[in-house]
Amino acid sequence: MQQYFSQEPKKRRIFVLYGLGGSGKTQVALKFLESIDDFTKRFFVNASSPEALKTSFMNIGISQSFGKTSEAGLEWLISENKEWTLLFDNADDPKLKLSSFFPQCTHGNIIITSRNPQLAAYGPASHSHVGDLDEENAALLLLARAVKEHTDQNHKLAMDIVQELSCLPLAIVQAGAYIAKFKCLVNYLSIYRQNKEELLRQHPDQAHDNYDWTVYTTWQISFQKLSPVAAYLLQLCALLHHSNIPQSIFANATQWILNNEGDETESMREARKFLQNFVSRSGSWSKQYFRNIVAEIEEYSLIQSQEASDTLDMHPLVHLWCSSTLPDEVTTRACMTNVVGMTIDIGPDAYLERIRMIAHVNMLVPDFTVVNSQFWSQYAWMYYEGGKFEHAKGLYELNLQRQREMLGKQHPATLIAMANLAATYRHLGRYREAEPLEISVLKQRQKLLGEDHPDTLRAMANLAGTYRQLGRYREAEPLEISVLKRRQKFLGEDHPDTLRAMANLAATYRHLGRYKEAEPLEISVLKQRQKLLGEDHPDTLRAMANLAGTYTQLGRYRETEPLEISVLERRQKLLGDDHPDTLIAMANLAATYMQLGRYQEAELLEISVLERRQKFLGEDHPDTLRAMANLAATHMQLGRYQEAQLLEISVLEWRQKFLGEDHPDTLRAMANLAVTYMQLGRYQEAELLEISVLERHQKFLGEDHPDTLRAMANLAGTYGQLGRYQEAEVLQLSVLEQRQKLLGEDHPDTLISMANLAMTLYSTGRYQEVENLQLKVVAKRRDVLGPDHPLTLQATKDLKATQDALAKAKV
Incomplete structure (x- = not known):
């Protein structure tokens, strides 16, 4: 303002301040007038109505002894060829023609404050939006x-x-x-x-x-001037999140009511009645009608439209005021729930649109039981993609029950409902409830559609995924190979379903410890998805994360880190910080930091993941327990064993309760607790746990599974601490031979096995054998991990100790 009014004196100058009621427009104008000495006369003009304007100009005429009418005040301003200033305050009424009260002359200064952004037209190059303070x-x-x-x-x-x-x-x-x-x-x-x-x-x-006026009354006065349609639109928007409200909600919902007739609930009739305001005379959606209503609300700055994104924003406090002053919240919320339900497209091409709606759905529908039965599937899908699996489960269970009653057990719609419920059970970690549903879906589809139908193959893939979660990898593998071959034959190498089958098979290979078979599959999937879907598509990011996971298993951490950082940053941007996929990316990056010895960086990420999962998924969700276990492992590396123990006991108890004694995740929790007991010197407690873990892994996974070998190595470590070196050596030799065979000489797990065996041999005084092993470990860790990695440094330190012992023995 100071810069503008310092230019071109003796000419008419107009400056407009506009913004939300309570943003301080008048205070800004008065502060400016206090700061400048160039204006000879200053007049405060109440611009809230024509009557108030006339009174203000009459007072100017009286104060300057020029007459007792408003016209006299205007005439004096025209005749006074000096730097007078008029402050038109609260020019909020959009129907008011303010220019008719401007003195008809080419000199003087005018400042206007208004809630109506359209008044910026009076100062095309001299206006300012007054928003919130920093x-x-x-x-x-x-x-x-x-x-x-x-x-x-x-x-x-x-x-x-x-x-x-x-x-x-x-x-x-x-x-x-x-x-x-x-x-x-x-x-x-x-x-x-x-x-x-x-x-x-x-x-x-x-x-x-x-x-x-108080904060609330300043907006209530504006609200009362809105037409009923504009007021109701504002109230409906107040039930969503306050920012990035897609205007397409109302366009899509209007199109829905034009295409759907039938018996309706009261709330559906309410929604139809409201949306009819945006139907043109030709019977189609009228964007202009809608724009007119939005513009009416914008005239009071109660809402802002964003042209670039075609969205609406409300100030957070306006949002709070409007949502807390609804005359009938139940009816209004039910109406908006139906409007949003009409807009949810559950097709694969609408994924990003649905993701953008998650924050609004979470705000709108706190309890899934209020959802109209017409939109059970739509809202269930939204909750599923938003990671709200409990809400999704409730709606999918209701939907499956209805489909069975209305259509029968074999109807395609019933099978879809069954598959959706099974997928939700998987995300909740309730794999045993998912399995019978998926077996039933697969059998029915094989019977009705044949072996090669896409829906049959999808059912087969889902069942394989559940077997994988149950740790039954050998049952998953033949199903996934069958799915991949059929999809390659009928859909081609580049089809999304083929790539998904390839990724699933790679995941099973990873679980079976066959990383070198997984890697080429995953590279192929990533390249094809980047080419067909782009860098930011969720499936591309998932492929990138999977490849990073395989690189981690192969010990190629420097290739892992940039992939995982890219995945995390893109998911944070597209999905937000709280989305399950974002948290998975954060946990994966933390795991890589752990492998690189950057424990404090890992800890910060893991604490964030755990807090968010506890908040959104609950204490007993599998993902929450996984986050708890990861944080415990980091506490272990930082030497905080007591903190680790408390977390690990909690994880074990929850997994035993919800997954059973034999589930791989339960056994992993048991193994982790045993390692902590080892660090605390409680070797006999560790031994009992480790024997149990090893026996169960041998029974359910086989002798050469990575988890079995890890269990064997852990038990050998405990035998070493107990001084039972011969028992430890037998186990460690077996682990080393299997890892060399399955993983190769350079794999980190192979090198750990070599180092562990060397430690046992050192305890029996066989220093020459120890040195030979440790020289290999140091050389390979330098190549694979780098000279500064903690494991490389530890191996170098161990080698030095062995060489010192050899020198003393020779002396």
């Missing part, structure tokens, strides 16, 4: 109004408060007045969270200016 200035304003010193502690408290208030100036001023009155800076945030509506309606006893 956090630092908002905190300073709060402390000033609260009459509090600017100490470090007070500043931190103030920052937390202004963030909660979204930095809206009027809300901050009101909060400051309340704090000053009740001396409650420390406790204000908790008081506010329990009494938001009451506090935002309060007017300070000692206001800092003559602004008479």
Whole structure:
């Protein structure tokens, strides 16, 4: 403003300040007028109505002894060829023709404050949107109004408060007045969270200016001027998340009502009645009708449309005010639930559109039981993709029951419902409940559709996936090979379903420890998905993550890290920080940091993953338990064994309860706890656990499975600690031979086996054999991991100790 008004004196200058009620437009204008001395006369004009304008100009005429009418005031301004200033304040009425009250002359200065952004047209190059304060200035304003010193502690408290208030100036001023009155800076945030509506309606006893409206009343006055359709649209939007509301919701829903007739619930009739406002005379969606209603709300800055993204935004406090003042929340929410249900496309091409709707669905439908039965499948799919599997399960169970009753057990729609419920059970870790559903789906599809039908192959792949989760990899492998061959034959090498089959088979190979067979499959999948789907598609990112996982198993961590960082960054951008796929990417990167010896970086990621999974999935979800186990492993590496033990006992108990004693994840928890017992010197407790783990792995996975070999190595380590070196050596030789055969000489697990055997031989004084083994370990770790990796450094240290022992023995 100072820059603009310093240019071209003696000419008419107009500057427009527009923004949400309570954003401080008038205060900005008054502050500017205080800061400048060039204006000879300054007049405050109430622009809220024609009557108020006429009164203001009449007062100008009287004050300048020029007459007692509004015309006299205008005439004086025309005749006064000096730098006078008019402040047209609160020019909010969109029907008001403000220009008819401008003095008809080429000199003078005009400042306009308004909630209506369209008034920016009066100053095409001289207007400014007055939004929220930045956090630092908002905190300073709060402390000033609260009459509090600017100490470090007070500043931190103030920052937390202004963030909660979204930095809206009027809300901050009101909060400051309340704090000053009740001396409650420390406790204000908790008081506010329990009494938001009451506090935002309060007017300070000692206001800092003559602004008479509270935060809520300033918006209520604007709201009352909206047409019924505009008011209802604003209320419906207030039930969604406050930002990035797709305008396409209303377009798609309107198209739905034009294509669907039938018996309707009251809430469906309510939705149809509202959406009819956007139907053109020709009987189709009218974007112009909708734009007109949005523009009406924008005239009061209660909503903002984003042209580039075709979305709507509400200020967080406007959103809170509007959602908390609904006259009939139950009916309005039911109406909007139906509107959104009409827009959900469960087709594969609409994935990103559904992802963008997840935050809105979570806000709109806190309880899945309120969903209209017409939209059970749509909302279940949304919850499923959003990681809200419990909600999805409830709707899928209802949907399956209805399909069985209406269509019978063999109908394709019933089989789809059964498959969807089984997939949800898998995500909840309830694999044993998923298995019979999937066997039933597969048998029915083989019978009705034949072996080669895409739906049959999908059922086969799903069952194989469940076998994989149950640790029954040998049952999964032939199913997946069959699926892949049939898809290659009928769909071709590049079809998404073929690539998915290839990825599934690679995953099974990874679980079977056949990493070199998995790698070429995964490279092929990634290249094809990058080519066909692009770098950011979820399937491309999943392929990248899978390849990174295989590189990890092959000990190629430097190839792993850049892939995992890329996956994490892209998922955070596309899905948000809380999405299950984002958290998987974060956990994978943490695991790589662990392998690279960067334990503190790993710990920070793992704590974040655990907290988010506990919040969104619950304490007993398989993914939460996996996050807990990962954090415990990092605590172990950092030497914090007691913290690790508490986490691992909890993980083991939950897995025994929900997965059973023989599940691979249960056995992994048991093995992890045994390792912690080892570190705590509780060797006999560790031995009992490890014997149990080894026997179960040998029974269910076979002698040469990676998990079996890991269990054997752990038991050998415990025998070594107990001084039972001969028993340890027998086991370690077996582990080393199997790993050399299955993984190769350079694999990290092979080198660990070699180092463990060397340690046992060292304890029996066989230093020459030890040196030979350790020389190999050091050389290979330098090549594979680098000279600075903790494992390389430890191997070098062990070799030095052996060589010192050899020298002493020779002496």
